[in-house]
Amino acid sequence: MKKVLAFDIDQTLNVAKTPIPDEIADLLIECLNYYAICPISGQKFDQFLIQIVNRLVERGVTSEQLENLHLFVAQGTQYYRYVPGKTTKHGNKLFSVETSISSGKEPYSEEKWEQVYSYPLTDEQVEKITNAIEIAAKELGYWEEDKLKDGDEIIENRLSQVTFSALGQKAGTEEKYAWDPDCKKREKIVARAKEIAPEFDYEIGGTTSINAITPGMNKEFGMTHLLKELDVEKDEILYFGDMTQPGGNDYPVVKMGIDTITVRSHEDTAYALRGILGVTEK
Numbered sequence: 001m002k003k004v005l006a007f008d009i010d011q012t013l014n015v016a017k018t019p020i021p022d023e024i025a026d027l028l029i030e031c032l033n034y035y036a037i038c039p040i041s042g043q044k045f046d047q048f049l050i051q052i053v054n055r056l057v058e059r060g061v062t063s064e065q066l067e068n069l070h071l072f073v074a075q076g077t078q079y080y081r082y083v084p085g086k087t088t089k090h091g092n093k094l095f096s097v098e099t100s101i102s103s104g105k106e107p108y109s110e111e112k113w114e115q116v117y118s119y120p121l122t123d124e125q126v127e128k129i130t131n132a133i134e135i136a137a138k139e140l141g142y143w144e145e146d147k148l149k150d151g152d153e154i155i156e157n158r159l160s161q162v163t164f165s166a167l168g169q170k171a172g173t174e175e176k177y178a179w180d181p182d183c184k185k186r187e188k189i190v191a192r193a194k195e196i197a198p199e200f201d202y203e204i205g206g207t208t209s210i211n212a213i214t215p216g217m218n219k220e221f222g223m224t225h226l227l228k229e230l231d232v233e234k235d236e237i238l239y240f241g242d243m244t245q246p247g248g249n250d251y252p253v254v255k256m257g258i259d260t261i262t263v264r265s266h267e268d269t270a271y272a273l274r275g276i277l278g279v280t281e282k
Contacts, residue, residue, distance in 0.1 A: 002259075003232050005031055005276075006072075006223070008241035008250055009041040009051060010206040013266050015173055017206075019051050024266050025059040027273040028052075032065040034280050036230055040072035040222050042203075042211040042249060044158050045080060048073060049110060063106040070230065071113070075211065075249070076222010077160035079116040079229060116229065119217065120159040125200075129162040129212040130155050132197035136189045142166060147175075160217060164189070166208035176207040186210050187247070205249035220252035234258050238276075240269050 010016040013024050020028070031037055039052055048071045056069070066082040073080060084106050121129075133155060137143040144166060145154060152168030166179055166186075180186055183204050190202040190210060203211045203218060227234065237258050241250030244262045254260050263269050 001236065002035065002238045003236040004036045004038055004226070004230060004238070005273075006038040006040055006226065006237055006239045006253075006258075007269070008205075008243065009039055009043060009048075011242040011265060012240050012263055012269055013039070014051060015266070016176055017047075017051075017169060018173065019055045021266060022055075022059065023270050024273075025055045027270060027277065029056055029059060029061050029065060030277055031273060032061065032068045034277075036068050036070060036232075038070045038072055038226055038230075040076050040219055040226070042075050042158070042161060042163060042205050042209065043073065044156075045071065045073045045078065045113075048080075049113075057108050061108075063108065063112075066108070070226070072222045072226060074158050074160045075213065075217065075219050076225055077213075077217050078118045079222075079225060080113045081116055083112050083114045117225070118160065121157075121162070121214065125214065126157050126162055128197050129193075129200055130157075132193040132200070133162070133164045133189065133202075133210065133212060135196055136192035137164065137166075139192060140185075140188050142185050142189060147171070160213070162212045164210040164212070165206075171208075179208050183247075190247075203249040204247055205243055211249060218252045219249060220256055223253055223256060223258065240272070 007013055014020045028037055039048060063084040067084065069082060071080040134143065143154070148154065148168045149170040152170045154165060154168060156163045156165065167176055186204045190204065193202055201213050201215050201218065205211055234257055239253050239258050239260045240263055241253065241260065242263055243250045244254050244260055245251060261272055
């Protein structure tokens with residue numbers, strides 16, 4: 001029997017780098033009544049909030065349901081959980097949010113997300129990875145800084161990984177989808193970066209991204225910690241992802257022997273979740 005539904009984010013729960021659509025939000029809220037829901041992605045914590053959590057709040061998720069939502073950030077090298085009743089600081093005053101519950105419903109607050117663990121890279125590792133990817137992309141003609149929007153960047157330090165986003169985070173969806181649909185550009189960048197800095201691993205994800213990590217700090221690491229933190233077995237997890245092929249950032253989950261559904265889009269995920277809920281609610 002499955003106890004955990006785990007998900008990649010981009011291309012699995014949403015259109016890349018956009019908030020999850022209403023249908024996915026509503027399905028996840030319903031799933032939270034029966035399962036631990038665990039998004040695991042290379043993205044930063046802030047993006048988890050923007051793309052998933054804020055949409056759930058808009059669609060009426062309760063604090064009780066949010067206790068079943070577990071955020072495995074940066075491929076699971078950082079883990080956040082929601083703690084209702086957590087003491088928070090507002091201005092210069094500390095108080096328990098339990099005192100602010102009105103009409104039997106505790107208000108949502110970003111301050112109630114608690115970081116359980118984090119495994120950051122060193123400054124030296126970040127510098128080595130950044131240099132390797134930048135050199136590789138420039139040599140191959142894939143460094144397109146002129147296409148960035150104001151305030152955007154191609155290489156981003158996400159603490160426990162460094163991420164290359166060819167067109168930055170703010171580029172339009174169609175532009176991103178068109179840049180490397182068959183992953184060939186990123187495969188070349190990965191191969192060259194590996195020659196320059198072979199002590200790191202490089203994984204292709206999303207539409208224009210490469211996640212660079214220390215060996216072993218991939219989704220296998222995150223899922224291994226998920227097993228421990230949630231006290232579940234592999235056969236109690238069902239994972240959804242779009243990059244399950246060798247070299248994709250979901251492939252480590254497949255290698256672990258965790259049951260996986262490969263999807264092409266959030267529509268595929270919605271179809272599967274409707275089926276799961278149809279069986280669960282009988």
